[in-house]
Amino acid sequence: MASGPIIVQDFEQYLKTKSSEPWWQYFRSGADSEQTLADNALAFQRYRLRPRYLRDVSQRDLSISLLGHRLQLPIGVCPSSSHGMVHPEAEIATAKGVASVGSAMGLSMWSNKPLEDIAAAVAPETPLFQQLNVFCDRTSMDRLTSHAEWLVKRTERAGFKGIVLTVDQPVTGNGVERRRTGPAVEPLDLTFPQFVVPGGSYLDSEDRMTLDPSLTWDDLEWLRDLTSLPIVLKGILTAEDASEAVKRGVSAIWVSNHGGRQLDGAPATIDALPEVVNAVRGSNVEVYLDGGVRKGTDVLKALALGARAVFIGRPALWGLAYDGEAGVRKVLEILREELSRAMALTGCSSIADITPDLIKMPSQ
Template sequence: MHYHKDAKLFNNKFWVGYFFSQSSSVEAEGRRHYFRYRLRPKLLRDVSKRDVRTSILGQEIAFPIAVSPTAMQRMAHPEGEVATARAATSLGTGVILSSWSTSSIEEVAAGCSPNGPRWFQLYVYKDRDVVRDLVRRAEKEGYTALFVTVDTPILGRRLADVRNKFALPSHLRLANFSTKQQHSSGVKSMQDSGLAAYVASLIDPSLNWEHIEWLKSITSMPIVLKGILTAEDAKLAVQHNVDGIMVSNHGARQLDGVLATIDALPEVVEAVRGSNVEVYLDGGVRSGTDVFKAIALGARAVFIGRPSLWGLAYDGEAGVRKVLELIRDEFSLSMALSGCTSIADITPDLIQKDRFLVMAKM
């Protein structure tokens, strides 16, 4: 089933423009980065039994694939983030809830399976009381980590949103905020999207390491920095005693020409070697083989964003579950055909980068 093609049949320019936009890149270019990594299988191993379990920050998940934070999911399906959370946690894996969700922190927590892994993505607002409130509510509802987005001091120029003059549809709202807090989410501009106006008015562009220290002072939850792409920043993250790094380029929707996450991953992994900082990958994953490659290059787990949205748009909770099952099963197959029976068996010597691979137009 080609979920990404069927999902586009939901012919709403805001939905398609927002969820499918990239800064000014195309999907095929991102895929080429994954194709450049070739597999070196180890054969004549007994792979009749395979264990795909791993853990994130001490919490076990059934397989190393979880769901990235994506905003405003009720544009894709009426049940939005609740359906996504139900699907992920029913399979024994986790989900990160976006600050900009159209279902609230409380609604999503209630929809998760008992003890289902759930984490909260946080933007740092100029109004620190807003941040404190979000953190407090996430803690109360059993979210077990903060994924702090660090690559969006201002919003990248998303041309599809600009053309469409994107604003959240009037029947939806950013469910984690009061009407007063989110008042500018519906701002329309002749030059930018309503979302850009929202970010400019409310998100703190001065975000720096002092803010990370402040966040650590107001919560006992582990802190993961989402958006780190370089060894230099990864080393600073270790120095500031964060708990994890999500190697992410925000779906290639922020900085045009930015590194592909699969290419940035090895240097980040090397930079934190010897520390307790866990490294995850987000961005460009479309198959279980992609997951296998990321694990081999040092990621502890991989997060998917757009694929889960395609499943959500196609068939709600069942669609998200099917997408996760497909990628999970492909990953298990890649393990078997590469001679691996556990996550620990997936090592860098199973990967070779072909620097000169040129892909035909996809």
């Protein structure tokens, strides 16, 4: 009998038993009736695999290139807030776990450790990307003092590899279950260093804490003026927006519905992926996916449908709660092993072999 977790969902059960109800709902729940939250995972079952046999799969290469950076596997960790709620080393432990398997990580601006400390904790070649929301301070005060510019400049100095602009949250979604259970009681020493400045904090003003609902495509030029780092748009779900993103010169599109936490009724990300991939075809824009990834076959299906890489959110937090850095590493190792096995069972010896003909679409 195995004494530890065997599949990713085993880590989820550990966090559930460890957490109070408000904490558990904070990490588990979605928006409104949670249709999108549930469908993110269920939708993968609608896509069947078409294996090819009598191919040499004795050696399998899972490495990819992501914005010019070499990863040892196509599975990273996406931005999620407040890792300090489940482990004292917070995002530092998460980043170390990611780096130990040669992958990439997006850092939430609501992280509990300074981005400089996180960057210093991993090798310089580890691709770290800073997630960015834009607040109303961008228009209510001089842009030179806005939180966005200040954070972007810190990101550049720390050696991060790109900016991930969240576009699917002009306002905050209706987290019904989180409202029912009440706010998660955070540790007394939990801080948000990406908002702290000498002598104060960007959290001390209402306009600095209100998401900017006036953000438009034209504001990408404003962001581009702030940085030479690659810009990734996170939250794209349609061909129309993907085409516009290509025209605006972004480096990558991240297919995401915010883990089902914003617009309930939005499509599952695996369902949205094909039209986004088709819309960027012929460009150099890379496509990533998060949402509902729980198994190696989920990863395989997303890659076959055109994703360059997939990212996990909740599973990384489950692993962090279970055993810190080692827990995050274990989650990624399980997914890596499952992906490698699925590749062998479908006749793929490299990521390049994972092509659309491996998938039987739901409509077929």
